[in-house]
Amino acid sequence: MARYGMALDYKNCINCKACETACKEENGILMGADKHRIWVGTGEIEGQYPLLDLTSNVFHPSQCQHCDNAPCEEVCPTQATYTDENGVVRVNIDQCILCSYCMNACPYDARYVDDRTMTVDKCNFCAETRLARGETTTACQNTCPTKVRIFGDLDDPNSEISEVLRTREHYSLKAHLGTKPKLFYLT
Amino acid sequence: MEVEISRRKFLQGTVAMSVVGSAALSTNLLSSSHGSSAKPGAVSFHNTKTGSDKGHDVATLCEMCVNKCAALARVENGVVTKLNPNPMFPKSKNMLCARGNAGIQALYDPDRLKFPMIRIGEKGEGKFKRVTWDEAYSAILNGTDKFPGLSTILEEEEDNRSSMLFCAGEGMAEHTFKQFYQAFGSANWLNHASICLQTVASGYGVTLGSYPQADLENAEYIIMAGANRAEAIVTPDTMDLFKRTKGRGAKMICIDPRFTNTSAKADKWLAIKPGTDLAFVLALTYVTFTEELQNNEYIETHFNSYEEYKNSVLENKYTPEWAEPITGIKAEDIYTIARDFAAAAPKAVYYPGRRSTFAKNDFQLRRAMAIYQALHGAIDTKGGLIFGSKIPLKAHEGLQPLYEKAKARAVVKSTNKEGEAGYDDCAVVSGGGSWIGWRNRFLDGKMPYKVRGMFCYKHNPMMNMPNTQKTAEMLRKMDLVVTIDTMPSDTVMYADVVLPECTYLERTDPIKTFGGVEPSIAVRNKVIDPMFESKPVMDIMKGLTTKISKPLFEISKKFDEEIQDLIDEDGEEEAYAEFDLTLPFLHTQEELNHHAVADYPGAAEKLHHDGVFYPKQDDYYKQLSANEHQYYPENKKSYSVRGGKPVTPSGKVECVIGSFASKGIDPMPVWRDEYEFSVPAGKFKLLTGRHAQFTQTGSANNAMLIDLMPENFIWINKRVAAEKGIKFADMIEVSSSIGSTRLKAYPTEKIAPDQVFFIHGFGEESEALTWAYKNGGNDNAIIEDTMEPVYGAAAMHETNVSIKKV
Amino acid sequence: MALRELVNKIVPIKEDFSIKSLLGFKKTPLNVLVFFMIMGLLLLLVWGLAQFLMHGHHAYNVTREHPWGLLISGYIFFVGTSTGLCIIASLGHVFGIKEFNHIGKRTTLLAIITLLPGFIIILTEIGHPVTMMIYNILTPGITSAIWWMGTLYGLVLTFIILEFGFALRGNHKWAVRLGIGGLIADVAAFTTLGSVFAYLVARPIANGPFIPLYFLLTAVVSGAFFMFMIYGFKHKLNFPEEVKITLVKLAKILGLLLAVTMFFEWWRIITAIYGDMPERADTMMRIIASTSFQLEVLFAMVIPFVIILVSKGTALKALFFSSIAALISIFLMRNDMVHHAQMMPMQMLKKTEYQLAPTWIEYSPSPVEWAIAVGALGVCFLLYYVAEKAFDLDEDDHH
Ligand SMILES: Nc1nc2c(c(=O)[nH]1)N[C@H]1C(S)=C(S)[C@@H](COP(=O)(O)OP(=O)(O)OC[C@H]3O[C@@H](n4cnc5c(=O)[nH]c(N)nc54)[C@H](O)[C@@H]3O)O[C@H]1N2
Ligand SMILES: Nc1nc2c(c(=O)[nH]1)N[C@H]1C(S)=C(S)[C@@H](COP(=O)(O)OP(=O)(O)OC[C@H]3O[C@@H](n4cnc5c(=O)[nH]c(N)nc54)[C@H](O)[C@@H]3O)O[C@H]1N2
Ligand code: SF4
Ligand code: SF4
Ligand code: SF4
Ligand code: SF4
Ligand code: SF4
């Protein structure tokens, strides 16, 4: 029993996309343009060569926020989307009817349709693979060259993530929506 | 196990494909006995979800690029389902990049070479016949009706072993292949150096005695010029650097004509005009001298001809104001950088770079950089450039026989008087040779003797050398081309005999020792058995040498009087023992590796199990957190191993190298007017380089990576594009004096109005590569074969191109 | 015929009803045209359904960013019209507006036959309809608007079919009782459908009370247009006096509702734009600028309103033609609503190196989506035709 979350030291991110490939290989995700659980976003650079705005070019890694107050779960008509005992928001593919409501409800574009099962898929903190094996790292966290990600139990005051959230400033995405994300961006 | 891919949206529709089940891996065009060159209709992907049980891990090393990161391969039911970073290796620090993760796709690439093949069509046509290994070896020895074999060639060339060229790309088993080259007795060896790091390695080599590493983990001030560590990944530099950028311990100044991902992480990005870094460094040096910023104590003990260099810089008035119009970098920025660098020294790094030879002056640039670094005493110190230490391995015996008739290396001297040493194309010929120089001499018929064929190992000169057309012509003119590769590359298409090596996950490779601040030994252990009929190069060499050794000896016996004498003296059997090509390949790789670490008790077992070994590892190695590991305690790290002393023969930093003068090379770095950057109106300077998700041409067919970035686009300045009516994704034809290529447009402000850029490694012409075939543009089809004058390295940013919307 | 007797025991069927009577329509050019139109629509639907069965959602153009498409709009169109008809049907019996008494049965029938195609469409929009039946019951997601909407529409269908049955049998007491039940369930269901969008906190343009209320209003509007169309056809624009009175009354109600709808729209637009709130103002600006929105306002609101206003509701012929245009526009309106809710990307950054930064999300339905959404209309017409032949829909007239 834990309440897993992830803190992202996102300013370390170099947009190498190791995390994206690790996730696909670990979790057997389909290839294809919109089939991804995880992504790194970049903004278009501002300014005119050579006077570019260095701050306009952030690399922003993201994935499902594992909202404590998850709209996707709330709207699911069959409880296919649920929060497991570790606070991980997951989809039970046997129960998913592909009504796509959750895809519309998620404010983070974290969900997509898996073309094999034709059900909705998303990041599940590697719950079916690594966590199921008793490991305590996610594939994306483990592989990252610049160690952007800190994954761990938010309920454990001694965990690295709890420590880092106590000692460093952070923000979460679209916090005003009240989704209470468990992904934290360290500043 | 097999996983289909999303048909509808795969690669945003850029690559059409069909999907089948697991049988797909066993079908391939090249293997089909009638040698059709049709594209395979069946493609499948191993993109397997890992299981929820413990699984079985094998410690191995990644070979998706030069870095050799340590990996743990997860094997389930004989299938590699995941590659995870192996945290034990100090060089890779618990990471695998996107390519490292996608190594599984290289293993299960349906286009892989699966069987030995011999050519049945025209050269370059890509029509092959599947044969057995023995038939392939026989074809190499005896030829077919399409091409002559080694016996014919050596017979006709009267046992001139140098009539065969050997070339290899970088890799852990390059060593094995090189042993074959040495045993064969040829003098013609070419590797990737002259199209990669030749000038930087040599520039630092002659100046400091070695190509040093940078201690980016401790440096406080870093000038990152002409190196793109966020996208051109080099370990441990990439990891060390970016954890510390922007107010996190290190100040980084990025100097690059393009705005790269490295620039995005810099405290300051300075857009330099291509090829003018030398002026920038000289101006920094000028400020150092005029403001007395240098470390006089260090200079006194560790410099040769310091005053001479100082006078040259001062007399030539390499002021920041002088450099400003040349480089495009503001004088005030140069002053600031020089002062800040000196203030941070010795924890300051002017990063040496890796792929060098951007412009003709590159060798002098690297010398100036090395000297600039040394002026601050930031050599062999924590936070500076370091030599590090290395854990020695026990060597094993190779075979280097001397054949009387083997001619010396094919380098000529037409400008000099007969009998004198000197070269046509460049002043110095390094061990790796000058690829372009060699190829062009061959094509121009300027070889001192006939070179008739070549062996090519893990190397793709077709795609990687400027002027693809000329490389094709060279390959076509070769009587016998043998390629050892894993993929049907563009070079393989020109082969007469194709020998399929298994991928790195299917073999144990020569053990390697990795020097640095935290030295260690690491090994690539075989993860699964070779698929199809592929084999490790070690086994290929064993089979091939067993086939050819005796027959070739018979030819030598005919022509080589020394051998004849030897036989007369010692008898044939004993004489042959010195020329027995099979000798280096008698042992298995595992045995050789065992032998190499025999001096360290327990090392072999540790390497087999953990993949990594260094003395006191058990005491030193600690996991500090999920992301942090300690390899050596701070006081055991090899920051300083020589008290700052350079490793040159003199033990000093060499500012002036007198012997160069006679070869027409500036003995010390000076600026020359012809170095100035210029582009004719309406044209653009073409830049080339890396992308974080691709390795040169080797990963161009990797489905997982193409999924991340389906093709390369050409960077064109936004305003220029607007003027020319070019919009995003418009098809562009880029042409130079030697050819043209096509790819889509990416208008961006990340590049100057008079330059264009695209990622190297795309636009393959081998139809056997389902994904890579004609995917994007091939830079080497338009990059002119300009050579840098000192080592004959390929100067890759000297080409002007024009662009046209098509 | 035993079956016939059995059915007759439940609901009275016209004496002359037979397969022959079904095919025995007068072969006037108009009738033949309508026949082929219905057949064409049905073929389209069958093809669409076949594609769905073979390829599932792969046959649709919905994407990660725009997961709801034409089928959702088609569904809303049909069930919305049905709700409107249900409300109109109850104007007489339930609300005691006696001019509407005589149309009650027919209108209830119309509510049924517009609801069924809606159901067909939604079953093809749901990726796993069978799973839905099972888990809607086993593990009900009671916080889900879709669950409530689905459950309520199940009730609605039950109520109005029973209501229609009792009406056919002349059991007015139960017909009225069930009518009230159906009305409540229907209003609840359709506004709940509105709330499916209204609950989306992620989508500021949809979030809030507007859509459920707007749904309620436009349901009646859409039902009224449908009435004009059906009665126009039925009487070939030669309305008997009794019908005329009812339709003029309906036109006046419609006029009022249109005024309210336009009023609603106006304030929605102004409040969305005012203050320039991100993701709301810009989305609204884009909505106003879109042709489909302008057409929707013009044909579904302004033109019919002007006709009603100018003629005081008596220009029934004009209203007939404008109703057809209006229904098409309402189809557009439903589609716009669904699209507008998803137009703004939830993720504004570039995810791959060579792409343009995400902008407004575009969506155009695939042929299969078109086939199902439009083809379902064939079911509607066919059922109406069969019902017209089978049941005495005008019996009320004589009471
Ligand atoms: N225009 C342009 N040209 C360039 C560069 C550039 O930036 N721009 N970069 C230059 C640089 S820095 C370098 S280092 C060179 C690199 O040039 P190469 O050394 O030729 O490297 P790759 O392109 O990676 O090609 C490696 C070949 O080895 C094969 N291979 C991969 N793994 C194995 C294996 O395990 N066994 C065997 N037998 N074969 C294998 C691959 O299929 C591929 O054909 O290119 C240079 N050329
Ligand atoms: N992901 C990935 N990593 C790799 C490789 C790979 O293929 N992919 N290859 C490996 C190999 S073999 C090598 S050699 C290294 C290469 O490592 P790097 O040398 O760092 O890689 P390049 O992309 O060639 O970087 C050259 C940079 O110099 C810039 N540049 C061009 N001209 C000039 C100039 O005149 N002045 C300055 N200051 N800058 C200039 C280019 O815009 C480019 O950003 O990377 C290694 N790592
Ligand atoms: S692996 Fe790490 S550095 Fe690379 S893209 Fe992902 S988060 Fe960024
Ligand atoms: S990010 Fe989206 S998918 Fe993930 S829990 Fe929140 S609402 Fe659900
Ligand atoms: S698509 Fe599946 S997971 Fe999403 S709301 Fe519908 S039933 Fe739930
Ligand atoms: S936590 Fe696991 S499932 Fe989620 S993005 Fe990372 S690798 Fe993928
Ligand atoms: S940097 Fe990436 S590709 Fe290169 S060895 Fe390491 S993991 Fe492999």
Ligand SMILES: [Mo]
């Ligand atoms: Mo290289």
